[in-house]
Amino acid sequence: MHFYFTATLICLVWVASATIIKRDPSRQYYTLHFPLDEAATQHHAKKIAASLGTRYEGPVGELKTYFMVSSELPGVVKRSSDQQVDPVLAAFEQQKENGALLKRSADDSVAWSKVQRIDKQILKRRSKRAVIPRAPILSSGKLVLEDAKASLGIKDPGFTNQWHLVNQETTGNDINVTSVWKQGVTGKGTVVAILDDGLDYDSKDLKDNFYAEGSYDFNDHVDLPTPVLWNDYHGTRCAGQIAAVKNDACGVGIAYDAKVSGIRILSGEITDVDEAAALNYKYQENHIFSCSWGPPDDGRTMEAPNGILADAFINGIENGRGGKGTVYVFATGNGGDAGDNCNFDGYTNSIYTITVGAIDHADRHPSYSESCSAQLVVTYSSGGGKSIYTTNHGNEECTDMHGGTSAAAPNAAGIFALVLSVRPDLTWRDMQHLCVQTALPVDLKDKDWKQLPSGRMYNHKYGYGKLDSWAIVEAAKEFKSVNKQTYLELPVEMNKTAIPDSTSGKHKKPLQSVVQITEAMVAAAGLSRLEHITATVNIEHQRRGDIQMVLASPNKVESELATVRLGDSSPDGIHNWKFMTVKHWEENPIGNWTLFVYDEINADSTGYMLNWTMTLFGEMDPGFEGEPIHRPDVNHDTTNDGTTSVIKPSSSATSTQSKETHAPARPTRVKPVTTTTASSTSKTVTTTTSPASTTPTSHMDDDEAVSPGGSAADKDDNSDHSVFIYAFVGTAAILGLATAMYLHKRKDWRAPSLPRQTPSTAPIASMDYEFDELKPEEEDEDDHDDYEEGESSDARPLLSQQQQDQHQQQQDR
Structure with a gap:
């Protein structure tokens, strides 16, 4: 009891x-x-x-x-x-x-x-961390427009033409900005620098928002970026997108109370020193740098900011805006129709830039907009019969002909100006995180969309999706800044391994290199959240455009690092080039990462893999103490193991937009001819590796890649038998023909006595082979053969139907 x-x-x-x-x-x-x-x-x-x-x-x-x-x-x-x-x-x-x-x-x-x-104890209000929905919208775009006019006092005559601000035809196909303006968020306190061909600061639509103190002309080396040449109108148009004043001229800017500086660099030749100075010019006052230019988008150029230019970007992100970092915004490029890929542009594939592609008024991919794994987001530009309406050169001049990815980048810069006006304390990496977290996937019928382990979706054409002004501003209000950056670097020595030929057949033989990342490596580097990944590659090849590369994560997420470029016939290969991907953002990096390298299109052009380095960048664990180990004491020596893998048509080169869409060429930064004092014409590439013992790496076994007709070994045996039979039959036919001719000439029906032919002297039959083109539905049945049956994969198609047709046309000619 x-x-x-x-x-x-x-x-x-x-x-x-x-x-x-x-x-x-x-x-x-x-x-x-x-x-x-x-x-x-x-x-x-x-x-x-x-x-x-x-x-x-x-x-x-x-x-x-x-x-x-x-x-x-x-x-x-x-x-x-x-x-x-x-x-x-x-x-x-x-x-x-x-x-x-x-x-x-x-x-x-x-x-x-x-x-x-x-x-x-203090009373606090907690916010729900649910997915941020789109701001409530009225029943039609016309009502949204009229409501904005009435509530915000917008009297600009061209406002009705700015469909990217308020789409009256397809409600929701716009940047969703009016709900942000109604909160009083209009860009006040932010300055966007337009690195371009000048800025018409006397324009009625821009003069009240022009920031002379942050401006300079690096072409003519004068204080003001005055447009001089007949075609110096590009920078003015971009400036109008961002900060056109709310008045009675043309339209309004996305951040119509922000300031814009003009930094003139595109109207003539400039040196790397001038470009570097421009990229850092007044970077305490200039918060965002909008850059709608780059190397030629011709499908064969491969150019990156090196030396002083690379240092300028690092200086900008480390010291700009009082240490919070300059926000660099770059257009992906307009070379989509030329088969170009923005991972071959060293400005757009930099971890320090926000790379922005284009979508049209129907939320579709215009054919000119380049795709790549470095693309973070997209926003509106020309395509499908509509272009961007904005300010033009001249006092009250306007235009509705602005387009290309040149227009997408300033649209993004204007949205970022709204974000910084709410949260000026955000860092350059915070802005990238906000892009990833709030971008809205579009055109979901496109087959390249893949769901990631993070729960988000990614597409090489669209990045994480389109920017939504309301969503990103709302998220910024409560965003907790990320901790400082750390990285994990893993060099791989390939010992000049031959890249197998992949020009024929359904099953291709890629060169494969596997890097194992352990929990200890990640912990030693202090890496808590993955952001960017770069693959720095050294390849010798007789035709650079034949190379294709895919990086596969332990979670079977695949990034298309390099696509075939039919116009790139350079024999220079790839030297210390950093391919970059944002597709693995916040993915768990522990496990085996595989780099697949393919040699496509031209069987007579061969190449060798010398080495490559995979580098993982991300947020450092706030609780990490001590010095991080960025390069662990391991050595990932790998060679090709001869395994096979399926190649599919390249999604990145496939367009959902008609070829009738024409985009203006993205402005090119003009470089003067430079000289070098190097005495040797040979190119030597070296990579330092840790002198530690070799760590075993995981490779696929040959029997893991089995085609529907049997194993790769069986196919090789069958091929050998076929060749023998064809040679035997062909030899017999030739002997018979020779005998008949001899008898006919001599009119002698005696059987000839011919010596027995050895294999070295026997005639070889010449056979022509025809290969049936694979249908898309057949190709979709197979994937990289390292995936077990039943596992999901997002394997990147590597060669498009368009590229195959172009190649066939070249062969026919």
Whole structure:
């Protein structure tokens, strides 16, 4: 009986201790914290509460070392003319620090020696971390437009033509900005620098928002970026997209209260020194740099900012905006119709830039907009019969002919100006995270969309999706800045391994290199959240455009690093080129990463893989202590194991937009002819590797890649038998023909006596082979053969139907 009574009493005490304390709005609450959970802790808490003149409320939920006390409001007294202090906190501080001077019983002294601190409880509002929806919209785009005019006082005559701001025909196919403007978020306090061909600062639509202090002309080396040449209108158009004043001229800018600087660099030749200076010009005052230019988008150029230019980008992200970093925005390029890929542009595939592609008014991919794994987001530009309406060169001149990815980049820069006007403390990497987190996937019927382990979706044409002004601004309001960046670098020596030929057949033989990333490596680098991945590659090849590369993660996520470029016939190969992907953002990196390298199109052009380095960039663990180990003491020596893998048509070269869409060429930064003092014409590429012992790497076995007709070995055997049969039959036919001719000439029907032919002297039959073109539905049945049956994959198609047709046309000619 006594046992049951005791057990019941214990249960009642436990229930009472776990009871939620209901808050009385007339009282102020505090928590007492005791580091150790002891039998008398609750007794000590009651003693402390009494000493402070407060009411003991009880323990805090299931926490054994926290106890609640309260006092009546008001709980603040004046200590001096300008300082207020909480009497309970003041009493705790005094009694805790001066306990030896106060008269206490032994029991009180023990209680005060046990308590560690007191915390005043402040009311806070928590926000839901659900997916941010689109701001509520009215039933039609026309209503949205009229509502914006009325509520915001927009009288610009061209506002109705700015479909990218308010799409009246297809509601929702716009940047969703009016709901942001209604909050008073209009870009005030931000400055966007337009690196371009000048800026018409006398234009009525721009002069009130022109920031002369952040402007300069690096072509003519004068203070103001005055357009001089007949075609110096591009920068003015971009500036109008961002910060056209709300007035009675043309339209309005996305951030119509922001400032714009003009940095003129595209109207003539400039040196790397001038370009580097331009990329950092007044980077404390200029917050965002909008760059709608790059190397030629011709499908054969491969150019990157090296040396001083590379240092300029690093200087910008490290020291710009008071250390928060310059936000560099670059257009992907307009070379899509030429088979170009933005991973061959060293400006757009940099981890320091936000690479922006284009979509048209129907949320579709225009054929000119380049695709690549470095593309982060897309936004609106020309295509499908519509272009961007904006300010033009001239006092009150406007245009509705602006387009290409040249227009997409400033649209993004304008949206980022809205973000920084709300959160000027955000870093350059914060902006990238916000892009990833808030971008909206479009054109979901496109087959390149793949769901990632993060739950997000990615497409090499669209990145993570289109920018939504309302979504990214709302997310920015509560965004917690990411910790500093760290990286993990893993060099791989390939010992000049031959790249297998992949020009025929359904099953291709890629060169495969596997890098194993362990939990210890990630922990030693302090890497807590993955962001960018780069693959720095060295390849010798007789025709660079034949090379295709895919990076596959341990989670079967595949990034298309390099696509075939039919126009790139350079024999220079690939030297220290950094391919970049953002597709693996926040993916768990632990496991085996595989680089697939294919040699396509031209069987007579061969190449060798020398080495490559995979580098993972991301957020450092806030709790990490010590010096991070960026390059672990391992050596990933790998060679080709002869395995096979399926090649599919390249999605990145496939267009959902008619070829009738024509985009203006993206402006090209003009370089002067340079000279070099190097005495040797040979190119030598070296990579330093750790002198440690080799770590085993995982390769696929030959029997893992089995085609529908059998194993690769079986196919080789069958091919050998076929060749033997054809040679035998052909030899017999030739001998028969020769015999007939001889007999006919001599009119002699005696059987000829011919010597037996050895294999070295036997005639070889010349056979022509025809291969049936694979249908798309047949190709979709297979994937890279390293995936087991039943596993999902997002293998990147590597060769498009368009590219195959172009190649066939070249062969026919």
